[in-house]
Amino acid sequence: MDREAGRVAGPAEAVADQLALAIHEHRLVPGTKLSEDDVGEVFGVSRTVVRAALQRLGHERLITLKRNKGAFVAQPTVREAREVFEARALLEPRTARSAAERAGPAEVARLRELIDEEHRAIADNHPGRALRQSGLFHLEIARIADQDTIAEFIGQLIARSSLIIALYWRRRNALCESHAHHALLNALADRDGEGAEQMMKGHLLDLVSSLDLRSLPSAPRSLREALGA
Amino acid sequence: MDREAGRVAGPAEAVADQLALAIHEHRLVPGTKLSEDDVGEVFGVSRTVVRAALQRLGHERLITLKRNKGAFVAQPTVREAREVFEARALLEPRTARSAAERAGPAEVARLRELIDEEHRAIADNHPGRALRQSGLFHLEIARIADQDTIAEFIGQLIARSSLIIALYWRRRNALCESHAHHALLNALADRDGEGAEQMMKGHLLDLVSSLDLRSLPSAPRSLREALGA
DNA sequence: CGCGGCCGTATTGTATACAATCAAGTCTAT
DNA sequence: ATAGACTTGATTGTATACAATACGGCCGCG
Known part of the structure; x- marks a missing residue:
């Protein structure tokens, strides 16, 4: 089940894998905010490793990292x-x-x-x-x-x-x-x-x-987010 | 010169871009070790941001991250x-x-x-x-x-x-x-x-x-020397 | 002389503390 | 009553301190 041979897995990889699985299975829906403190408490690790995990997911475009605002499950256009x-x-x-x-x-x-x-x-x-x-x-x-x-x-x-x-x-x-x-x-x-x-x-x-690519993304979490960024 | 629109660039991105450019231009050759302290001193930032930069480059496979050993410019097989x-x-x-x-x-x-x-x-x-x-x-x-x-x-x-x-x-x-x-x-x-x-x-x-896919990697160089020129 | 275990040093892994930024609620003045 | 500025709380960005691990030299032994 390892993601890649040759690269040793650490705690950050484990957290990232768990989050990726949750996103993949639609247990985390697009737009959900992933607060560093929350994630850290859930997995029992510090913000340092959470940040590493979020960075990886951000690079894979599964989440969007907004500077000074946090990480959100991506909402592809x-x-x-x-x-x-x-x-x-x-x-x-x-x-x-x-x-x-x-x-x-x-x-x-x-x-x-x-x-x-x-x-x-x-x-x-x-x-x-x-x-x-x-x-x-x-x-x-x-x-x-x-x-x-x-x-x-x-x-x-x-x-x-x-x-x-x-x-x-x-x-x-x-x-x-x-x-x-x-x-x-x-x-x-x-x-x-x-x-x-x-x-x-x-x-x-x-x-x-089988997709409906004419409609806009289904309702975001808040009206402000829809009108703002 | 921004890498990607929509994503705000921070210091870590700047460091990663500089390192990526150096790798791309062969000023950093495969196998070179990228010590966190050295990189941090060269760019005047702390290890925290260096680690973020190295993680991004690692995900792009430009460098190889060996756990407890450090980051090295990748040597593709x-x-x-x-x-x-x-x-x-x-x-x-x-x-x-x-x-x-x-x-x-x-x-x-x-x-x-x-x-x-x-x-x-x-x-x-x-x-x-x-x-x-x-x-x-x-x-x-x-x-x-x-x-x-x-x-x-x-x-x-x-x-x-x-x-x-x-x-x-x-x-x-x-x-x-x-x-x-x-x-x-x-x-x-x-x-x-x-x-x-x-x-x-x-x-x-x-x-x-035009490649010779039988030869083996050559000897690396030091970070400071590569970036100094 | 060569080999194996031990220890010191250096480097990375992680946690925490502090600074910076943002969001929201309150208060005031028009 | 509303618009605007201020203030407060919370969250992220960064730096630093401490812990864990690995590398290299040293010594002793065979």
């Missing part, structure tokens, strides 16, 4: 939402193709397990967990492609996608898009690179089209 | 070098196409200015500055494409490429690859998207082939 999915469209299809050309039985099994957990989360009425598992499925494909650098980018984009979905998701039903994941899995199992690439491309387009 | 250029190959050609479809006279003029500065740096025998300008040329194309998210990724990849070039550059002559930049510029000025995409693809392939 419509423009940023489009850009994130355009970046994913550039990276993920080709990566899925590479993954298909490399996938063995062990890799397919890992992907199947992720899909199963996603289904279990849906059955348990935990849409946040389901979304997280869905993201891990995409990330695992990048890892199978044996491209750590691209995988890291995709991981960031997936996290930001989670924020975008929180803000712009159109239909609230929990159908999600597990069929697409199944189809992708089959293509990978068949080592069908071309198919996997096309599947991923279509899947991402479906995702974007 | 051969594998990482390949991955960085594979990522660039995924992102930059399509981005160059978009840029070509959007470029107006002002954008072309900015690019031409960057090329001119690159030539001036070469004429002044400042290969570090020339390399930096070359990177800014690539980055400006991403900005012209009006894709901030992708541009940020490309910016990171360019910075890492600078480290890779420091470690694996084969021929030491300062010929560089300005012809390719000129050709790219012409394609952009002609709004030739397809041509720009192909040019960029070929240019990146040329870059990779």
Whole structure:
């Protein structure tokens, strides 16, 4: 479960990972303020390590750091939402193709397990967990492609996608898009690179089209914030 | 010269930018240790802000943070070098196409200015500055494409490429690859998207082939000496 | 002469204290 | 009553002090 091999994890990483998970699962919604004292008390660490964690999340664009004002769970704009999915469209299809050309039985099994957990989360009425598992499925494909650098980018984009979905998701039903994941899995199992690439491309387009990128971000926490910054 | 609009710059950002520039221009070579006390004394700030700066650079993979050991200018492995250029190959050609479809006279003029500065740096025998300008040329194309998210990724990849070039550059002559930049510029000025995409693809392939991905890192230098000149 | 454990020094990790800035509520004057 | 300035409380920005860890030299032993 370590974020990255070769880099030793410290308390700040642990705090950042916990916060990132909460954001990913929509337990922390966009716009929420993350006070340094509050976070420090929750995790039992000092502001020093909290600040380090917040800095990392800020660099990943999961939170926005406003000078002298504090850290807030990011609220991606419509423009940023489009850009994130355009970046994913550039990276993920080709990566899925590479993954298909490399996938063995062990890799397919890992992907199947992720899909199963996603289904279990849906059955348990935990849409946040389901979304997280869905993201891990995409990330695992990048890892199978044996491209750590691209995988890291995709991981960031997936996290930001989670924020975008929180803000712009159109239909609230929990159908999600597990069929697409199944189809992708089959293509990978068949080592069908071309198919996997096309599947991923279509899947991402479906995702974007399931968003409502014409509306403004859903209601911010305060009117003042909507009119001010 | 601000790194990013919307985010207010503080002292830590200034220190990080200076260090990043030094790394980019090869005044700080891979492997160099960045002691917190030394950096703090050089820039006249306390370790707190130095640590913030080092953390940002660490997240950008320009430096490697070893727990309880300190920060060192990163030494990308051969594998990482390949991955960085594979990522660039995924992102930059399509981005160059978009840029070509959007470029107006002002954008072309900015690019031409960057090329001119690159030539001036070469004429002044400042290969570090020339390399930096070359990177800014690539980055400006991403900005012209009006894709901030992708541009940020490309910016990171360019910075890492600078480290890779420091470690694996084969021929030491300062010929560089300005012809390719000129050709790219012409394609952009002609709004030739397809041509720009192909040019960029070929240019990146040329870059990779100019590396010697079998040699090993060279000896580092001291921080003070590198920044003093 | 080489090797292994010990200790001193230097550097990083973390917590805390102080300064600076911001937000909100109060008070006054028009 | 409202607009504006002031003041107060809270939160962040920065510096410093202390604790923990690692590196290097020294000594003793084989």
